[in-house]
Amino acid sequence: MNANEPHEQGTSGGGWSQFGATPPSAGGFKRPDDTLITPVPPQPAPPKQGFTGVQKAVAGLALAAMAVGGGVAGAVIATSVSQPTTSVSAPSPTFKQAANQYTVADVAKNVSPSVVMIQGSTGEGSGVVLSEDGLILTNNHVVVGAGQGSGGMTVKFSDGKSAKATVVGTDPATDLAVIKAEGVSGLTKANLGDSDQLQVGDAVLAIGSPLGLDGSVTAGIISALDRTLTVGGEQEQQQQIPPGWPGGGQSRQQQQQGGGATTIGGAIQTDAAINPGNSGGALVNAAGEVIGINTAIATNGGSSGNIGVGFAIPINTAKQVSEQLIKSGKVSHAFLGVSVTDATGDVPGALIRQVTDGSPAQAAGLKTGDLITKIGDKAVEGGDTVVGAVRGFKPGEVVKITYMRDGKTAEVQVTLKEKTGA
Template sequence: MAGAATVHELTAAKPASSPVAATTASSTSSVADVVARAQPAVVDITVKGSSGEDEGSGVVIRSDGMILTNNHVLAAAGQDPAVTVTFSDGTRRSATVVGTAPGSDLAVVRVSGASRLTVATFGDSSALRTGDTVVALGSPLGLTGTVTEGIVSALHRQLTVDQTRYTNMIQTDAPLNEGNSGGALISANGQLVGINTAIATSGSGSTGSIGVGFAIPSNTAKSVAEALMAGH
């Protein structure tokens, strides 16, 4: 991104010790209803590896335990990370890495022995319009079950994060912070339209939300995820 802003991935090196749910107020009860349906498919992901510990979010995309997240959530912990998934009801399960796509910053992990999990419904991200209402779900700063609401600020954004070039990104003003990586961006009808991935900051040293966040479109995420899961 050009200008004064700096783009950062949304991982949190020091997750909060107490998982406290938080939501933003909404002017309509329908948003709460949408969140209630979508939230069981959003999980917290903690990874520990040779480079330390990190935390992010993920989205259940197959009822047998397949979970989509950002590659950088896993990569930050180094080689062969131990992955722990915490579901919305507080259940914790270990997971293994199914596949990674660093160029797309996407990855799939799998919780073994799972069945009949609530899955996210993919929406058509190509149908999004600037100004559409969206809701972000994830675990910013380790606060699992956090919900923030905003709009699609722009479409088809291009940006570079740590030398990786991204195109066709969704820009949103739904507040995102470290730990939202891999979480869900959902539409007003509860469909998954993006995977939250990065934020822009003012460049003054702060890494908090300034209302400029970016998500990988769901059409891209679905295609990459299907390729990673092929044969599993």
């Protein structure tokens, strides 16, 4: 396989995996004693009522049984005035049996060989192995940082070996890139999952090289889905500080005017610890599948470290982009043809400031001054939402846009075109 040929990638539907032909479901991580941590549903409180003398004795026996039996949780006392009886419910399990799940240690051990450290003269980050002969997926801002200077890029693998690397293709619009490690073979390629199947609360691991500490693993959950974030220019991206967050440097408007901003739609939010150097690394589910590429963190105050709010590019987006980069070195993006800004009135949305001549937006009848409130079924909170949403579509797709004009709501179907030029 060479850098210009398509490659086969793992999917959530089966195929090759570090764990064998059939990876388990991605519900959660197993404890070493074969139990799966699951939330305990709240138990309804028993009705408050007075006890007769007989009822008090019955209750005392039930409580004594709980003490002798080791404190059975969820005991419920049922009483009746005419015929006092007792009934003790089954315990509410804190842990659920899940023999087909892996422990955190299992997943970390099997996935870590597919995650690399990327080093350069002025920057560093992480990457995910796509092929046995050295194709590696990472962030564009990692490649930009590591590729500066005369030293080029070096990839360090989990076994301690290193190799020089060259750029196959970059896509600043999605902050993704593919590089190729030179002179390598037999690498452990990652098993890529399906980010469309994710749910808030799913257990995840972040694997990468924070602060140059290669092979680091942190655990957490998916905190939210479908976030839109704007990361700034080259320097801000190296530090993984999204503008607009406290301590993130310039304001969002300044970043956009500076021309170096990248808006990412559909991002995965996680509380798994992510720090500078994790960029381009793997966000992994409990089945050992890569479901996101770690990209940015929110910060608080002047610190650039983790505060439990990190973001990853969904792997389905990364698959689509990486396949195009490997095939042709460039990526085709959808084009709507509007310039938008955040709404300032009582109704949230994106105000159209300009419509490009000959664009899909003009053909569909959108005009300057229209307020976009929805794209498809997604509510639009501001201009960034529109930018991020459009980048998630392919050229030729038909998208429903809901907008307001003169106080009236209307809908229009827009056929997106391929973006050309810079």
